[in-house]
Amino acid sequence: MKSIKIPKGTILLRPNEICKSGYKVKMGCLKSYVINSSGKEHIIQFAPENWLISDLESFTKGTKSKIFIDAVEDSEVEILDKNYFPEFEEMEHVMLLGLSTKLRNNLIATNNRLISLLSSTSEERYFEFTKTYPQLVQRLPQKLIASYLGMTPEHLSYIKGKLAKKG
Amino acid sequence: MKSIKIPKGTILLRPNEICKSGYKVKMGCLKSYVINSSGKEHIIQFAPENWLISDLESFTKGTKSKIFIDAVEDSEVEILDKNYFPEFEEMEHVMLLGLSTKLRNNLIATNNRLISLLSSTSEERYFEFTKTYPQLVQRLPQKLIASYLGMTPEHLSYIKGKLAKKG
């Protein structure tokens, strides 16, 4: 598996392309996001060190991607090329076992995020985020965190002001 | 695996319980949902015929559940008891293969719903829902669909009125 170094801002996947690889982050940070009908960016996932990022749907079904993947920071990533990556059916048992566990954990996490979006206020969501990913709060610009949480940077700034007063 | 018949409204799982089984719906329809800090119900998933429903996090980790599962209609469900259900590590290869595929598809679907919640308007979300699950639109009360889509029944009613005029 080969590694590449990419500067901040490099785009690895665009909408309408077929996703042919996954990316394992060795250093730096990537993100995936969509741009909606009014031109706004909405972040789906962050991938700091040791995280895997891809467009699972496009990768598995061979359909056109709807998302972007790019580098939030100068990064080094390992490329998991589809051509060298076995299908589920041809995998060794141990590998399949590892993958299943990853899928399951990812599904649990995604479900929790969904629940949070459905049922929590913007303030609760930000608070949960700071508890769950304190490192990322330090590391990422506020505007990206706001996008991930489904709110505007202005509103996140307002929330932080409010929380600071409380304690 | 044993089957049970349950009347509409029967609750199969409550918050703070440990989830010890999955439910495969043979007839009828179940739903899972949370109740948030202001007492509002938010639907996570519908499970009509042949769908599986559970609290994956509580089931796998043995932690306390945060969700409800109950019957939307009189239903017949097959109970997949944890005691008789092998861990990933002990599964036969074919079974693990099937499960991995289910997890993957579920993850893709959940991701798409997340994207929709983040980046689409309420009107777009309702429109997508009618395209993706036309049967459920017929079958379920509007208030449940509204809850699933992250809006109030009143607002969904308003949207339907608007769409009816357009065409």
Place this chain on the structure above:
DNA sequence: CGAGGCCTTGACCGCGGTCAATGCCCGTGG
């Protein structure tokens, strides 16, 4: 029949978005 649940409609409200101005930080070049 009567009661309760669901859908609809409309008036009002508020959370969070939009837009614009300001200031800060930092990287780049003279």
Place this chain on the structure above:
DNA sequence: CCACGGGCATTGACCGCGGTCAAGGCCTCG
């Protein structure tokens, strides 16, 4: 070493999507 410029955070005024609340009609089922 400082001047400039661009991106990000903050603040505040205003706006609008969607929520809240209440009333009325309709259907279903006891």
